[in-house]
Amino acid sequence: MMQQIYPVTEHPYAYELNKDFQFAAAHYVPHRDAGKCQNMHGHTYFTNITIAGDELDHTGFLVDFKHIKDLIHKRFDHRIMNEDTIFSDQDAEYFPTTEVVARTIYEIIQAHLDLLPNKPICVQVYLRETPTSYCIYRPKENKS
Numbered sequence: 589m590m591q592q593i594y595p596v597t598e599h600p601y602a603y604e605l606n607k608d609f610q611f612a613a614a615h616y617v618p619h620r621d622a623g624k625c626q627n628m629h630g631h632t633y634f635t636n637i638t639i640a641g642d643e644l645d646h647t648g649f650l651v652d653f654k655h656i657k658d659l660i661h662k663r664f665d666h667r668i669m670n671e672d673t674i675f676s677d678q679d680a681e682y683f684p685t686t687e688v689v690a691r692t693i694y695e696i697i698q699a700h701l702d703l704l705p706n707k708p709i710c711v712q713v714y715l716r717e718t719p720t721s722y723c724i725y726r727p728k729e730n731k732s
């Protein structure tokens with residue numbers, strides 16, 4: 589996997605963990621104004637997840653890298669994203685665009701982190717859809 593430099597996000601936490609992984613998925617953008625993206629097509633999505641926190645768990649982890657990948661990869665790899673109930677063909681806030689997929693990855697990961705006693709926070713999701721197109725999602729509540 590290519591090693592990349594990512595845009596950094598400011599945060600007040602002592603530890604910052606980053607996990608890179610890829611998944612292959614198909615999608616379409618269900619609106620007549622979406623041009624060629626209305627047609628079903630596929631991408632090898634590349635993502636970098638940034639998690640921060642002040643407390644480690646009983647294993648010395650902020651969070652297990654493997655759990656972060658599994659949450660997303662097991663759900664979306666080799667799937668048609670429009671068929672996942674987390675997305676919708678009716679509401680643009682839930683069309684599987686790069687922006688919405690990045691936000692959705694954040695929501696899935698943060699829901700898992702909220703269950704952990706050491707309370708890590710996902711501060712950034714970088715999602716590359718093509719060699720020339722990517723989106724960064726940063727939850728607003730983490731901005732000071």
Ligand SMILES: Nc1nc2c(c(=O)[nH]1)N=C([C@H](O)[C@H](O)COP(=O)(O)OP(=O)(O)OP(=O)(O)O)CN2
Pocket residue numbers: 617625684685686687717718720721
């Ligand atoms: N804001 C968004 N714009 C577009 C999205 C999107 O999710 N958010 N998606 C698409 C298409 O689905 C496509 O996956 C990416 O389009 P594009 O970057 O135009 O891809 P190309 O390879 O054709 O781009 P080049 O400029 O030739 O590299 C479109 N827009």
Ligand SMILES: [Zn+2]
Pocket residue numbers: 615625629630631717
């Ligand atoms: Zn696409």
